[in-house]
Amino acid sequence: MRTRDPWPVDLVLRRDLVRRGMRLTAPRRLILAVVRDADRHPTAEWVHAEVRRRLPRVSLATVYRNLRLLARHGLLTEIHQGPSVRFDGRVDRHHHFTCSACGRIFDLAEPVNARLDARVAARTGFRVSHHRIEFYGLCAGCLAGRGRGGRRRPRLAGTRSSHT
Ligand SMILES: [Zn+2]
Numbered sequence: 001m002r003t004r005d006p007w008p009v010d011l012v013l014r015r016d017l018v019r020r021g022m023r024l025t026a027p028r029r030l031i032l033a034v035v036r037d038a039d040r041h042p043t044a045e046w047v048h049a050e051v052r053r054r055l056p057r058v059s060l061a062t063v064y065r066n067l068r069l070l071a072r073h074g075l076l077t078e079i080h081q082g083p084s085v086r087f088d089g090r091v092d093r094h095h096h097f098t099c100s101a102c103g104r105i106f107d108l109a110e111p112v113n114a115r116l117d118a119r120v121a122a123r124t125g126f127r128v129s130h131h132r133i134e135f136y137g138l139c140a141g142c143l144a145g146r147g148r149g150g151r152r153r154p155r156l157a158g159t160r161s162s163h164t
């Protein structure tokens with residue numbers, strides 16, 4: 001990440017926000033960038049910890065409020081999983097795999113089957129907007145014996161933890 005020029009990203013974010021009538025405040029811009037860069041579908045707490053490395057005075061409440069706002073404007077997706085809420089930088093439809101051991105959520109390349117919507121619509125007479133299929137099991141890291149370290153956060157293998 002450090003090797004990449006930050007300005008193009010900023011310009012894209014600014015365009016996205018302005019198009020939705022939102023101001024590009026520093027916390028908002030950073031929150032959006034953190035979620036989009038994370039490969040882990042983070043919780044608000046995780047985003048808060050990352051954001052505070054750059055903006056130490058930002059509260060969890062502010063982070064949470066902005067996450068909800070960004071999600072409401074279609075810039076992020078909220079994932080509700082049991083009692084916890086996670087956030088996804090991707091807003092296109094895609095499937096998730098949740099590891100039952102480490103709790104990480106992975107994006108799958110498996111294409112979303114639009115014909116399923118059409119089939120259900122044809123059989124029921126309902127209008128189907130979309131469907132969700134969730135996959136569960138053990139991720140490759142946990143299968144290899146890594147990632148099970150109790151309450152510890154899974155290691156950010158492959159994640160550019162760049163927000164320093
Ligand atoms: Zn795992």
Ligand SMILES: [Zn+2]
Nearest residue numbers: 088090096107
């Ligand atoms: Zn996702």
